[in-house]
Amino acid sequence: MKALICIGHVPDTTSKVKFTDGDTKFDTTDIQYIVGPYEELALTRLLDMKDAGTEMHITAINVGTSETEATLRKALAMGADEAVRVNADPTDAAFVAKQIAEVYKNGEFDCVVTGKESIDYNGGQVEGMIGAFLDIPSVSGASLFELDGQDVKLEQEIDGGKQVLSASFPFVVSAGKGFAKEPRIPNMRGIMMARRKKLEVVEPIEHNNMTEVVKHYLPEAKPACKLVPADNVEELVRLLHEEAKVI
Amino acid sequence: MAVLIYTENFDGKFKKASYELISYGVEIAKQLGTETIAVTIGEIGEESLKELGKYGAKKVFKVGNDELKDFSAQAYTALIQQVATNNNADIIIFGNNPSGKAIAPRLAVEMNAGLAAAVVAIPSSMSPFTVKKRAYSGKAFADVVVNSDVKIITLSQNSYKVVEAPEDIAIEDFVAEIPANSYLVKPTDVVKNTGKLSVTDADILVSAGRGLKAAENWGMVEEMAEILGAGLSCSRPVSDLGWRSHDEHVGQTGKVVSPNLYIAVGISGAVQHLAGVNGSKVMVCINTDSDAPFFEAADYGIVGDAFDVVPKLNEAFKKFISEG
Numbered sequence: 001m002k003a004l005i006c007i008g009h010v011p012d013t014t015s016k017v018k019f020t021d022g023d024t025k026f027d028t029t030d031i032q033y034i035v036g037p038y039e040e041l042a043l044t045r046l047l048d049m050k051d052a053g054t055e056m057h058i059t060a061i062n063v064g065t066s067e068t069e070a071t072l073r074k075a076l077a078m079g080a081d082e083a084v085r086v087n088a089d090p091t092d093a094a095f096v097a098k099q100i101a102e103v104y105k106n107g108e109f110d111c112v113v114t115g116k117e118s119i120d121y122n123g124g125q126v127e128g129m130i131g132a133f134l135d136i137p138s139v140s141g142a143s144l145f146e147l148d149g150q151d152v153k154l155e156q157e158i159d160g161g162k163q164v165l166s167a168s169f170p171f172v173v174s175a176g177k178g179f180a181k182e183p184r185i186p187n188m189r190g191i192m193m194a195r196r197k198k199l200e201v202v203e204p205i206e207h208n209n210m211t212e213v214v215k216h217y218l219p220e221a222k223p224a225c226k227l228v229p230a231d232n233v234e235e236l237v238r239l240l241h242e243e244a245k246v247i
Numbered sequence: 248m249a250v251l252i253y254t255e256n257f258d259g260k261f262k263k264a265s266y267e268l269i270s271y272g273v274e275i276a277k278q279l280g281t282e283t284i285a286v287t288i289g290e291i292g293e294e295s296l297k298e299l300g301k302y303g304a305k306k307v308f309k310v311g312n313d314e315l316k317d318f319s320a321q322a323y324t325a326l327i328q329q330v331a332t333n334n335n336a337d338i339i340i341f342g343n344n345p346s347g348k349a350i351a352p353r354l355a356v357e358m359n360a361g362l363a364a365a366v367v368a369i370p371s372s373m374s375p376f377t378v379k380k381r382a383y384s385g386k387a388f389a390d391v392v393v394n395s396d397v398k399i400i401t402l403s404q405n406s407y408k409v410v411e412a413p414e415d416i417a418i419e420d421f422v423a424e425i426p427a428n429s430y431l432v433k434p435t436d437v438v439k440n441t442g443k444l445s446v447t448d449a450d451i452l453v454s455a456g457r458g459l460k461a462a463e464n465w466g467m468v469e470e471m472a473e474i475l476g477a478g479l480s481c482s483r484p485v486s487d488l489g490w491r492s493h494d495e496h497v498g499q500t501g502k503v504v505s506p507n508l509y510i511a512v513g514i515s516g517a518v519q520h521l522a523g524v525n526g527s528k529v530m531v532c533i534n535t536d537s538d539a540p541f542f543e544a545a546d547y548g549i550v551g552d553a554f555d556v557v558p559k560l561n562e563a564f565k566k567f568i569s570e571g
Contacts, residue, residue: 013499013519017386037500093362094355116348119384119499123364128320128352137432138320140349143493154432157345158318159255160445164436171432177493177501210361210395214377217388219525225532225542230551233560236531237567239547244529246451246508247475247567 001147001169003046004104006114006126007060007075007083008036009068013119019216026120026216033067035074038115040183042175045145046113047079047184054147057081061103063096065089069199076194077186083197088204091212093121097129098207104134111152112172116141121213127174137171143178248281251336253327254299254307255346259291262448264342264404266302271407272340273303274369279338284308286330286421288315288323293418300416302409308421315425317437318346322429324353329423331358331397343401344447351401360397367406367526384499385522403526404447405505446497449478451508454497454524456482458513458534458553462490467557468512474564480504482514498523513553516541533557 011017011031018027035043043058050056060075062068063086072083086099104112112134117124124140131138143162144155154165154173167173186194228236240247250272254265272283285299286308296307308330315322327350331339339354341347343365355362365381367388375392381403382389446452453472459465472479479495486496497504499519505526512533514520521544524530532545535552542548549556 011383013384013522014517016518017383019387093352097352097356121382121389122380122384122503123362124348125352125355125362125364128349129356131320132324132353132356135428138349138353139432140320141345156349158437159344159346160257161437161439163318163434164438165432166435167432177496182487210355210359210393211363212392212394213382213389214392215390216382217379217390219385219387222544222546225545225548227542227548227550230549230556233549233556233563234566236547236549236560237563240508240529240531241567244508244546246529247564 001054001111002057002059002109004059004061004100004107004109004112005043005046005075005080006039006100006112007043007062007072008039008115008118009033009062009064009071010036010118010120013037017218023216024214033071035071036115036118037183038117038175041179042113042115043075043078043080044180044182044184045175048180049147050079059084059107059109061086061100063088063090063099063204072199073194074186076197076199077190078184079190081197083199085199085201086204087201091209093123093125094129095207095209097126097133099204100126101130101133102205103202104130110169114172114174116174116176124174127172131172134170134172137167139165139167139171139173141176142173143176145173145175145179248279249334249336250276250279250281250283250338250340251331251334252283252285252304252340253347253350254285254287255342256287256289256291256295259289260295261298263409264344264448265299266409267404267407268340268342268402269299269302269304270410270412271369271402273410273412275338278373282306284334284336286310286327288326296418297416300414301411303412303414304416305414306417306419308419310421310423312423312425314430315423317430317434319429319432319434320349320353322425323350324357325426325429326423327354328357330421337397339397339399341399341401343403347401351399355399358397359395360399361393361395362399362401363391363393364401365403366400367403369407381503381526383522385503385525403505405507405526440494444478446478446480446495446502446504449506451475451477451510452480452497452504452506453477453510453512454480454482454514455485455512456514457484465491467561471510471557471561471564474561474568482520511541511545512557514541515539516544
C-alpha cells in the first residue's frame with residue numbers, strides 16, 4: 001500500500017493564541033509547532049499496520065514554507081518513508097487540496113490520508129476537496145482503518161451514528177478519534193534516520209483563492225466566576241434558573 | 248438567487264439543529280431580498296416537512312431516491328449540486344456536523360465556490376461577503392471573506408437562535424441523477440446511537456473528569472444528566488483511560504460543543520479542554536481545587552468535593568424540577 005499522508009504544521013495544543021499586524025496575522029512568537037494531532041493519529045495507524053506486516057510505503061506531504069520542514073522531519077522521525085513539501089504559503093483549503101491532488105496525480109499512490117481537521121483553522125475541508133479534485137471517494141472523520149483482503153474496512157461518523165464501509169483503492173480518508181490509540185513518539189533512532197530520509201521540495205501549481213481571512217478575534221473576557229458555597233447548592237440552582245435562565 | 252439549506256431528517260423527523268439552520272438562512276435571505284429553500288433526503292411525512300415552513304422556508308425538495316438511503320459524500324454532493332443549480336442558489340448552508348463536513352468541501356470544488364466552515368454568526372457584511380468563524384479550536388475567531396459567486400457555509404450548532412416566521416411551504420418531490428461511481432466505497436452497516444443524546448445535540452451537558460477517580464463513580468453524574476435531560480460528556484484523560492467512550496470526549500481534540508449549559512465536575516480545565524467547550528453559553532465548575540483553571544472560565548462555581556456536592560445538587564435539581 002502506498003499512502004500519501006498530509007501533515008499539518010500547527011501550533012502546539014497548549015499554545016496561548018495571540019494576533020499581530022492589526023489582528024490580521026497569527027503571532028508566532030514563542031509558539032512551538034507540532035504535527036497536527038489528527039495527522040499524528042493517522043500516521044500512527046499506518047505505522048502500526050506496517051509493523052504488523054502490511055507492505056506499506058508512506059509519503060508525508062505538507063504545503064508550506066521552509067518553516068514547516070521541521071514538522072515534516074518529525075513525521076519522518078515517527079516513521080514515514082519520505083516527504084514532499086509544496087513550497088507555498090497557503091491561503092485557503094482549496095489551494096492546499098489542489099496542490100496535494102497534483103502530487104497524488106504525479107505519483108503512484110493508493111490512497112490519501114489526512115487528519116479530520118487542522119487545529120488552527122478547523123476547516124476540515126482538505127480531505128473532501130482532494131476527493132473532488134481527483135474524483136475519488138472521500139471518507140470523513142474515520143475511527144477505523146483496517147485491511148480486509150484487498151479492501152479496507154473503514155468506519156465514518158455520520159449524523160446520529162457510525163457507518164461501516166468497505167473501500168477499494170483509491171480513496172481519501174480523514175482520521176478522527178479512534179483511528180489509532182496513542183500517537184507514536186519518535187525515538188532516538190527514528191530522529192537520527194529522519195535526517196537521511198528524502199525530503200523533496202516541489203513548486204506549487206496555480207489556484208485562485210476564493211476565501212480570505214481578514215481579521216482575528218479572541219473570545220470576549222468573561223466576568224469573574226460566581227462562587228456558591230458547597231453547603232448551599234440550592235443557590236446554584238436558583239442562579240441557573242433566575243439569572244442565567246438556562247434551566 | 249436563493250439560499251439553499253441542507254436539512255437532515257432522522258427517521259422522518261427534524262431536529263432543532265435543522266430549524267436553527269432555516270432561521271439562519273431566512274435572516275440572510277431577508278437581507279439579500281431572496282428566498283430560503285431546503286432539501287432533505289429519505290422517507291418523511293408532510294407534517295414534518297411543514298415544520299420547516301414554520302421557520303420561514305418557502306419550499307422544500309424531498310428527495311426519494313432509494314440509493315441515497317446510505318450516506319455517500321459523492322452522491323449527496325451530486326444531488327445538492329443539482330438542486331442548487333436548478334434553483335440558482337448562490338448561498339448554500341449546512342450544519343457543521345458530520346454530513347455537512349463531508350459534503351460541503353466536495354460541493355465547493357464542484358461548484359467553484361468558496362467555503363467558510365464552522366461559522367458562528369450572521370454575515371457582518373453581504374458585500375464583500377464576510378462571516379465570523381471559529382478558529383484555533385475555540386481559542387479564537389476569524390472573519391473570512393468569501394469572494395466566489397456561490398458561497399457555502401457550515402454553521403456551528405447553537406450559534407443562531409430558532410425564530411418562528413411562518414410561511415406556506417411548498418413541498419416538491421425531486422429525483423436526483425446519481426453518478427454511477429458514487430458508491431465505490433460500499434456501506435456495509437450502520438451503527439445508530441440509540442437512546443443516547445449525542446453530545447453535540449444536547450442543550451445541557453454534564454461532563455466529568457479524572458476528579459471522579461474511577462469509571463464506577465459515574466452513577467451520580469449519570470443521574471444528574473437524567474434529571475436535567477442532559478447529555479453526558481467527559482475530558483480527554485477519562486476517555487483515554489477507557490472509563491468512558493471516545494464519543495463523549497469533548498475538547499480540542501475531541502468534540503467541540505456549545506450547549507446552553509455545561510456543568511464540569513472534577514475537570515481542572517486544561518487549555519485544550521476549555522478550547523472545546525468555551526462556546527457554551529453558561530459554564531459551571533465543580534472542583535475541590537479552588538485554583539483549578541476552569542474557575543477562570545466558568546460563570547458559576549462550587550469549590551468542593553464532587554462526591555459531596557453532586558448528590559446534594561441532584562436533590563436540589565430534582566426538587567426544582569418537581570416544583571416546576
